[in-house]
Amino acid sequence: MQALARRDGLPILKQHACFVSISIMSVPSDFLQALQGQLSQPRRIAVISHDRPDGDAIGSSLALGALLQQAGHEVAIFNADPVPQSLRFLPGWERVEVLSSKRTEAHEVDLVFNIDAAGADRISQHVRDSVKGSMLFNIDHHRGNNHFGDHNWVDPDSPATGQMIAQLASAFGWRCGSEIAQALYAAISTDTGGLRYPATTAETYRIMATLVDAGANVGEINRLLYESFPLRRLYGLQEVLQTAEFFADHRVACLTLTMELKQKLGLTPDDTEGMLDHVRGIDSVLAAVFFEERAEAIRVSSRSKDSRVSVRKVCEQFGGGGHDLAAGVRMQGTVEEAKEAFLGELVRRVGEV
Numbered sequence: 547m548q549a550l551a552r553r554d555g556l557p558i559l560k561q562h563a564c565f566v567s568i569s570i571m572s573v574p575s576d577f578l579q580a581l582q583g584q585l586s587q588p589r590r591i592a593v594i595s596h597d598r599p600d601g602d603a604i605g606s607s608l609a610l611g612a613l614l615q616q617a618g619h620e621v622a623i624f625n626a627d628p629v630p631q632s633l634r635f636l637p638g639w640e641r642v643e644v645l646s647s648k649r650t651e652a653h654e655v656d657l658v659f660n661i662d663a664a665g666a667d668r669i670s671q672h673v674r675d676s677v678k679g680s681m682l683f684n685i686d687h688h689r690g691n692n693h694f695g696d697h698n699w700v701d702p703d704s705p706a707t708g709q710m711i712a713q714l715a716s717a718f719g720w721r722c723g724s725e726i727a728q729a730l731y732a733a734i735s736t737d738t739g740g741l742r743y744p745a746t747t748a749e750t751y752r753i754m755a756t757l758v759d760a761g762a763n764v765g766e767i768n769r770l771l772y773e774s775f776p777l778r779r780l781y782g783l784q785e786v787l788q789t790a791e792f793f794a795d796h797r798v799a800c801l802t803l804t805m806e807l808k809q810k811l812g813l814t815p816d817d818t819e820g821m822l823d824h825v826r827g828i829d830s831v832l833a834a835v836f837f838e839e840r841a842e843a844i845r846v847s848s849r850s851k852d853s854r855v856s857v858r859k860v861c862e863q864f865g866g867g868g869h870d871l872a873a874g875v876r877m878q879g880t881v882e883e884a885k886e887a888f889l890g891e892l893v894r895r896v897g898e899v
Contacts, residue, residue, distance in 0.1 A: 572710070573717045577699040581683060582718075585617065589656040592677045593623045596663035597670050598815055601771070603662040604633050604642065605733025606685075606707045610659060612638065612729070613711075613720045622653065624677055626670035630816040635770045636732060637725035647672040655679045660695060662707040664688035664867050685710055689858065690867035702869075705745035708733025712753045724761025731762040732771060740772070743871065744853070779817040782807070786821055792831075794893045799825040800835040802881060808839075822849055832896055833857055837885055843876040844884040848892070854899045860892050 593611050595603035603625075611621045622643060629639045647670065658679035663669050664686060684695025687710060689702035704710050708730045715722065734754060738746045741754070758764055782803075789802040801821060807813070818838065826834035832852040838845040846864075848857035850871045858873040864887070866875020877884040 596668040601736025609729040706737035727757040727760035727762040796830040
């Protein structure tokens with residue numbers, strides 16, 4: 547197992563207990579006690595998160611890995627997919643080891659932490675088969691999480707798993723350096739839409755303030771997260787916006803990305819992030835859907851800005867899940883078939899509002 551570099555090998559700008567002012571009331575006592583018992587001696591630990599990891603998955607994984615490492619444990623971080631290009635400014639991103647489905651090498655550890663995955667099916671089978679531990683701790687904020695760990699902390703009221711990691715660190719009295727602060731700031735910022743989404747709480751702002759105190763550079767992180775895109779992304783957006791369709795008196799909108807267009811422009815999964823926001827932001831639109839054609843399935847990403855329209859419930863009807871205002875699913879068949887089925891159900895629900 548490839549372990550993270552020792553913490554004394556990192557350029558830590560600030561090092562103090564930045565989490566002491568954060569509430570720990572959200573951490574279940576049974577989860578905390580079980581974890582305290584397991585971490586009472588040095589452990590070999592693996593941190594895994596869902597496929598196609600986003601900012602919350604990567605930021606939370608890096609932060610938890612660093613916190614556990616400085617507490618004296620040997621830690622490795624795994625994922626089925628590479629870290630998105632837009633997140634490769636985070637300190638330690640290269641420590642995320644990509645596990646190939648073509649390799650059968652086993653990674654034997656004592657403990658496994660699942661981060662930000664609503665179900666075991668959100669993590670590729672070959673990752674689950676490769677990473678073997680005697681106990682699984684499941685930390686997540688998706689309402690549909692099926693509690694697949696040996697010990698589960700699922701908080702659907704939390705706006706980001708990164709916020710939960712900060713609360714966990716506070717409960718343990720773990721210390722925070724600038725690299726941990728950057729990872730958690732990115733995790734929380736990306737999953738709250740830059741602190742714009744309704745799930746954002748006063749506690750979220752308090753945590754972000756402690757992260758800034760610990761060395762998170764707000765201007766620099768936001769620039770790298772939201773203002774550092776490759777030119778091909780603009781060309782891709784230009785093409786995709788031409789596919790915009792509207793339904794239910796312009797209260798439902800959708801965009802479509804075909805494999806042909808992706809190949810033509812050389813678009814990566816990272817390039818499509820945020821495209822849906824351009825139609826979701828239209829004043830009449832209550833819900834928006836992004837249909838991405840892939841070789842194995844149609845990837846459907848949906849967003850709502852009205853609590854009366856739960857896109858999670860729509861996605862669950864087709865085997866997916868997520869949050870009420872942000873959810874996804876993979877559907878079989880053609881793009882047109884997926885659009886007809888998914889939009890039909892979404893339009894029906896919007897019609898009841």
